[in-house]
């Protein structure tokens with residue numbers, strides 16, 4: 001960039017990438033400090049995940065009333081969720097309401113996708129370039145780009161040949177899609193596919209589901225929130241958020257301190273039936289303390305779920321295919337469902353087992369497996385995300401000496417507190433990057449923690465006149481070891497999942513998340529702050 005261009009580049013104290021849940025709250029907090037902030041957002045509106053994932057059936061698996069922001073009593077008081085697990089359009093409306101209420105729109109630049117962010121060694125600030133040719137400078141860069149935002153589409157031969165309509169679920173069109181007389185393929189059976197398949201199977205010409213791995217799905221048990229429940233929720237908000245603050249995943253559910261084998265078979269069965277009958281994640285995140293560490297304990301829950309699946313699917317051969325046997329329960333994200341298994345009882349829905357008959361190629365009219373040729377009007381990829389690191393890899397992020405973040409993380413992600421990486425001074429990651437509690441959490445609860453911690457660090461710098469904050473190699477090394485410890489002795493590494501980076505070919509297979517839960521994560525972060533931001537060097 002020439003000096004002339006450089007002089008014309010607008011300068012901000014903080015540039016935030018992403019106007020999702022984290023970006024919006026950070027903008028609000030930093031404004032409160034008096035910072036000059038700009039948010040750069042690729043979409044046409046706020047919402048992040050809830051802007052992009054507009055496929056039919058998209059909704060919370062978190063209790064709605066545990067998911068909203070907790071920072072504003074007024075907001076809590078005025079917003080009313082219609083259902084215990086709200087659907088995507090309502091969540092998007094909520095985030096738009098928040099953006100309007102706190103007058104956030106004026107500092108967000110939409111339809112502006114960041115292409116590159118380079119640290120300027122001489123100036124000690126960041127030059128952020130956008131795909132439309134624009135550029136801004138900022139003393140501090142914050143990526144609030146989410147951990148499940150970079151779609152993963154498998155590289156199946158012939159993808160360009162297909163003449164029908166085709167989307168990844170996170171790039172669903174902004175218009176109604178009518179499948180009532182269409183032949184549709186869905187590839188994938190993860191949490192997204194489970195919601196999508198249930199919804200579209202209600203009004204479709206013919207649906208073919210291509211499954212590689214069966215999942216353990218648990219009934220969501222959604223319901224409208226009655227007026228009496230709403231009054232109760234409002235009265236209990238402090239209690240609800242206190243519960244989330246203490247629990248492992250920041251949900252209202254938390255693990256049972258007992259071992260699965262502290263109960264006899266009948267007692268354990270009775271407890272499983274009770275948890276199964278409850279709404280939400282309780283059967284998973286309210287399970288026994290050894291559920292995710294002891295194979296035999298896990299098997300008691302896994303066998304229970306298998307039994308429940310078999311009861312609901314009429315054709316025993318289809319039931320067998322839908323019943324997972326190759327991994328431990330809960331070592332992959334447990335999809336919550338509202339009629340998923342019944343979808344396979346419909347005459348116009350069929351299930352193809354990709355382990356027996358893999359896809360060979362996509363054709364102009366559909367796709368071909370090793371066994372058969374299929375014709376489709378639409379092919380939907382519900383094939384997940386390049387989680388935790390993918391969204392950062394997509395942007396050309398370069399730190400001190402031109403070092404690329406993507407290259408640094410190619411061997412394995414390395415961060416301090418999941419919020420900064422050595423060699424990338426004045427760059428914070430909030431929410432959803434690797435090694436951060438927010439990547440495995442009732443997300444807004446962790447994002448609020450991230451945002452508050454980062455804005456407090458920025459306030460600390462402003463008060464003392466520091467221009468630079470940089471994590472030390474020792475602190476990063478200790479954090480990487482700590483993160484590995486949080487997953488050692490668990491069953492997670494045994495399973496091929498996006499938690500382990502195993503869903504994207506070529507990605508290093510290492511635990512991508514933080515296995516210690518929000519409570520421990522918060523303690524660690526608070527300790528660092530209380531010690532004058534130990535592990536960081538200020539200048």
Ligand code: NA7
Nearest residue numbers: 148154188189190191192193212213333382383384385498
């Ligand atoms: P997931 O959970 O990663 O699921 C992706 C699905 O796509 C899963 O069933 C995969 O099978 C399947 N998949 C991926 N690649 C292929 C190929 N090449 N061939 C066939 N099938 C494939 O993503 P979701 O979007 O459902 O959920 C991600 C998170 O987003 C979720 O946890 C929510 O919190 C929101 P596999 O199991 O890998 O065999």
